[in-house]
Amino acid sequence: MLNTKVIAIANEKGGVGKSTTAVNVARALVDRGRRCLIIDLDESGGATTSLGVKMAGWYSTLDVITGGVSALEAVLTEEEIELSLPKNLHLLPASDNFAKGIPEFLSRIENSAMPPSYLLQPTITELQGKYDYIVLDTSPLVTATTPAAYGVADHVIIPTQLEKLSVERVAVAMHRTESSRRFGNKSINVMGIIVSMAPNPLTSLAKHHIEQLDKLYKTSDGSPLRFKTIVHRAVALPESVEHKTTLFEYAPAHPAVEAFRGLAKEIEERLGVSDNQSRATTVKQNASENAELVANG
Ligand SMILES: Nc1ncnc2c1ncn2[C@@H]1O[C@H](COP(=O)(O)OP(=O)(O)O)[C@@H](O)[C@H]1O
Numbered sequence: 001m002l003n004t005k006v007i008a009i010a011n012e013k014g015g016v017g018k019s020t021t022a023v024n025v026a027r028a029l030v031d032r033g034r035r036c037l038i039i040d041l042d043e044s045g046g047a048t049t050s051l052g053v054k055m056a057g058w059y060s061t062l063d064v065i066t067g068g069v070s071a072l073e074a075v076l077t078e079e080e081i082e083l084s085l086p087k088n089l090h091l092l093p094a095s096d097n098f099a100k101g102i103p104e105f106l107s108r109i110e111n112s113a114m115p116p117s118y119l120l121q122p123t124i125t126e127l128q129g130k131y132d133y134i135v136l137d138t139s140p141l142v143t144a145t146t147p148a149a150y151g152v153a154d155h156v157i158i159p160t161q162l163e164k165l166s167v168e169r170v171a172v173a174m175h176r177t178e179s180s181r182r183f184g185n186k187s188i189n190v191m192g193i194i195v196s197m198a199p200n201p202l203t204s205l206a207k208h209h210i211e212q213l214d215k216l217y218k219t220s221d222g223s224p225l226r227f228k229t230i231v232h233r234a235v236a237l238p239e240s241v242e243h244k245t246t247l248f249e250y251a252p253a254h255p256a257v258e259a260f261r262g263l264a265k266e267i268e269e270r271l272g273v274s275d276n277q278s279r280a281t282t283v284k285q286n287a288s289e290n291a292e293l294v295a296n297g
């Protein structure tokens, strides 16, 4: 078991691929032998729905944050017989009373002196060491749970489409990460930017946005902050949501599955986690390392 790493998937624009990234990157990490928990912090429940889980009838993230239910009691696992969650991909689901419940909770408690992280810190503390990764799927709205996610995350991953509005919001997520560090979350950093839903082949406008991203956002060693692996537009992704499961279960041979595997590999490289996959897989991945993985629509 690694030290639990908390990764927030954030971009305050809706529909850029946050939930899709959360679910399928976590699923790819599971294939690398990791235990992952997704905490759904979005009142619209993108990750919850994508995994075929109803937004009622279970303990939810809201119950854990507000109701004194322990996170471990609330977490849904592969052992839930009504569900078909992949092994080692657990979920703290969103619920349909989320949008109302959080403001109600906040109005009941004296929270003016609390840092934003206080909503989630007890949950993260409880789950420390139980998972390799906790992935926070955040809301596009600036509800209290988004600052809370920035308050507890070790790393932020920013998905963006190659469109003006979406690319522009990358700056907001960068800025929020910086202010979270200033307000006391010393360990937080932006791990990378994921290009999602890219046209295939890339249009000249899409290439322009990639160049802009690479010019503006760099790692400390000067290389692009953007992950090399690009997720292209693929109808199989919304289809997998209809089929209530990840793309890995729905269409295991789809090129986008390779893209999510490539992202998981890049994530672990950036984290300095050693690759303990089989040699055969490693060799195959190395061969494609310098090529941007292509997911056909
Ligand atoms: N690579 C992709 N190709 C095609 N559709 C996608 C892709 N990624 C996500 N989608 C679809 O786009 C919509 C928005 O994606 P989602 O992950 O829910 O975004 P967000 O969480 O940022 O709002 C969903 O219907 C999802 O199935």
Ligand SMILES: [Mg+2]
Binding pocket: 018, 019, 020, 042, 045, 046, 047, 137, 138
């Ligand atoms: Mg979402």
